[in-house]
Amino acid sequence: MTIYRGRVWRFDDHVDTDQIIPAERLVSEMLNCLGDFAFEKVRPGISEKMKDGDIIVAGKNFGCGSSREHAPLALMDAGISCVVAESFSRIFFRNSINTGLALVECKVDIKEGSEAEVDTSEGTIRDMSNGKVYNFKKHPDFIQNLIESGGLIETIRRKK
Amino acid sequence: MKGKTVAEKILSAKSGRDARAGDIVEADVDYVMVNDVTGPIAFRRFESLGLPPKREKIVLIPDHYVPNKDIASAEQAKEMREFAGRHGIGNYFEVGRSGVCHQIMIDEGFAAPGRLIVGADSHTCTYGGLGAFSTGIGSTEAAAVFATGRLWFKVPESVKIELTGKFRKNVGGKDLVIKIISDMGVDGAIYQAWEFGGPAAGDVPVSDRLTICNMAIEAGAKAGIFPCDAKTEEYIRDIVKGDYEAVVPDKDAVYAKVLKYDLSELEPMVACPHLPENGRPVREVDVVIDQAYLGSCTNGRIEDMRIAAGIIKGRKVAPGVRMIVVPASPSVQRAMIEEGLMTIFMDAGAFVSGPTCGACLGGYMGILAEGERAVSSTNRNFIGRMGHKGSEVYLAGPEVVAASAVLGRIAVPEDLS
Numbered sequence: 001m002t003i004y005r006g007r008v009w010r011f012d013d014h015v016d017t018d019q020i021i022p023a024e025r026l027v028s029e030m031l032n033c034l035g036d037f038a039f040e041k042v043r044p045g046i047s048e049k050m051k052d053g054d055i056i057v058a059g060k061n062f063g064c065g066s067s068r069e070h071a072p073l074a075l076m077d078a079g080i081s082c083v084v085a086e087s088f089s090r091i092f093f094r095n096s097i098n099t100g101l102a103l104v105e106c107k108v109d110i111k112e113g114s115e116a117e118v119d120t121s122e123g124t125i126r127d128m129s130n131g132k133v134y135n136f137k138k139h140p141d142f143i144q145n146l147i148e149s150g151g152l153i154e155t156i157r158r159k160k
Numbered sequence: 161m162k163g164k165t166v167a168e169k170i171l172s173a174k175s176g177r178d179a180r181a182g183d184i185v186e187a188d189v190d191y192v193m194v195n196d197v198t199g200p201i202a203f204r205r206f207e208s209l210g211l212p213p214k215r216e217k218i219v220l221i222p223d224h225y226v227p228n229k230d231i232a233s234a235e236q237a238k239e240m241r242e243f244a245g246r247h248g249i250g251n252y253f254e255v256g257r258s259g260v261c262h263q264i265m266i267d268e269g270f271a272a273p274g275r276l277i278v279g280a281d282s283h284t285c286t287y288g289g290l291g292a293f294s295t296g297i298g299s300t301e302a303a304a305v306f307a308t309g310r311l312w313f314k315v316p317e318s319v320k321i322e323l324t325g326k327f328r329k330n331v332g333g334k335d336l337v338i339k340i341i342s343d344m345g346v347d348g349a350i351y352q353a354w355e356f357g358g359p360a361a362g363d364v365p366v367s368d369r370l371t372i373c374n375m376a377i378e379a380g381a382k383a384g385i386f387p388c389d390a391k392t393e394e395y396i397r398d399i400v401k402g403d404y405e406a407v408v409p410d411k412d413a414v415y416a417k418v419l420k421y422d423l424s425e426l427e428p429m430v431a432c433p434h435l436p437e438n439g440r441p442v443r444e445v446d447v448v449i450d451q452a453y454l455g456s457c458t459n460g461r462i463e464d465m466r467i468a469a470g471i472i473k474g475r476k477v478a479p480g481v482r483m484i485v486v487p488a489s490p491s492v493q494r495a496m497i498e499e500g501l502m503t504i505f506m507d508a509g510a511f512v513s514g515p516t517c518g519a520c521l522g523g524y525m526g527i528l529a530e531g532e533r534a535v536s537s538t539n540r541n542f543i544g545r546m547g548h549k550g551s552e553v554y555l556a557g558p559e560v561v562a563a564s565a566v567l568g569r570i571a572v573p574e575d576l577s
């Protein structure tokens with residue numbers, strides 16, 4: 001259980017994985033610098049401004065589209081610690097569990113640039129600009145355990 | 161106890177327990193597929209485990225950036241080739257024997273009814289068209305299946321889609337699926353499966369079923385399934401590898417909801433930029449095009465080629481328009497040659513290539529410049545999907561792609577005469 005605190009970047013509904021990291025960057029030699037290209041087509045320059053710990057707040061269906069694991073990897077590499085969205089696409093959700101990007105399913109209204117704090121043990125999101133608190137439902141135990149043990153590969157390694 | 165959907169039945173059989181919608185189960189996977197884009201991450205994760213691979217279950221298919229489009233993709237393709245060699249994985253498909261991963265999975269007989277198949281590619285849901293439960297996963301999960309042959313699944317609820325009536329002329333599976341996605345939205349089926357049924361489901365040709373299930377993910381669905389029937393068995397008879405089980409739903413299966421579609425009411429559809437849910441009847445749009453693309457795992461099968469060739473035969477691609485035709489696999493390409501379709505397309509002034517994902521994902525061979533518009537038989541029209549962020553992709557079936565190529569604007573075949 002962790003606390004994430006950072007500045008908020010706002011996105012709308014249906015942010016697809018082509019927007020998060022476009023096809024041109026899906027080659028192995030890019031794997032160590034995916035963050036530099038996050039959102040390059042839709043919000044050029046944004047990745048340079050993202051700082052470690054920043055939080056994305058989005059609408060419905062975040063991460064829809066392709067199964068590229070490069071998407072959560074790119075966000076983490078850009079510094080994003082946590083994504084708060086009204087809902088997530090299924091494959092993106094699973095990929096994030098396995099790569100260590102924190103996801104919270106909750107509808108919140110926090111402005112871009114505001115500070116926010118996500119507390120996964122309390123199940124709360126706090127808008128630091130006005131003190132408003134949102135509550136979210138925690139993941140089911142099975143998924144929480146997977147996250148805490150470091151994703152699927154770590155789980156298998158421990159069982160080995 | 162109530163009866164089960166196809167998804168519940170397959171996940172029960174593969175997990176060895178009574179799997180019901182909402183349960184989380186660990187199940188035996190029949191095949192796990194990765195391509196040249198998702199493979200390299202899976203290879204690194206898998207090798208970090210130091211476990212032996214479940215060789216027979218692994219299928220490696222380079223398709224996105226092969227034949228190598230540049231040095232970076234050449235290096236990436238090499239990683240896959242070397243991984244296959246290092247671990248003795250026989251199901252590796254080299255360029256010349258490869259094509260769009262999902263069509264290879266079908267042509268080579270990996271996809272079959274009742275099977276549980278995962279793939280590190282979101283359109284793995286395509287094989288539901290053959291009655292399999294198949295779904296897209298990430299590279300790390302693929303690596304886990306390489307090592308254990310198993311994976312966890314949340315058993316999805318199913319939405320039953322009941323079909324009645326008959327497709328009208330020049331209307332097909334692509335038009336239906338664009339209509340369904342537009343009705344429910346691109347997140348309309350998150351965490352759910354589509355299961356098709358009703359009196360007309362059996363009449364839908366298998367290639368249309370594959371097109372429809374291919375795009376289930378565009379509504380967020382985990383799977384799209386046409387239960388196995390006589391048409392399915394006929395389709396796979398000469399290609400299927402090994403045994404399979406014809407799984408059909410119980411009569412008293414429980415569905416999240418039931419939707420009804422009368423095929424005779426459908427008309428040719430086009431999904432406008434930048435989401436597959438922006439479906440509109442073709443007659444309502446007025447769009448001049450620069451490119452017409454026929455191919456991909458959605459509509460790159462021989463049936464699609466026949467439809468388009470039938471329309472384009474004896475006609476010419478409009479001046480200033482590029483028509484790009486990409487068969488989804490070597491067997492499609494071979495059939496095109498044998499049936500004379502290659503000549504028809506070339507006579508019309510189209511460019512015909514060998515099998516690859518090509519420009520579908522904005523890889524290469526047909527990338528769009530700023531401001532250009534394409535009508536495309538593919539499955540995604542996201543911003544910048546086929547090239548410049550200022551380009552536009554309109555999704556449609558093979559009939560509309562062919563007619564539009566000739567007229568230089570988005571059109572239906574009836575507009576030709």
Ligand code: SF4
Binds near residue numbers: 516521
């Ligand atoms: S043809 Fe297009 S949608 Fe299908 S696997 Fe290739 S890139 Fe993906």
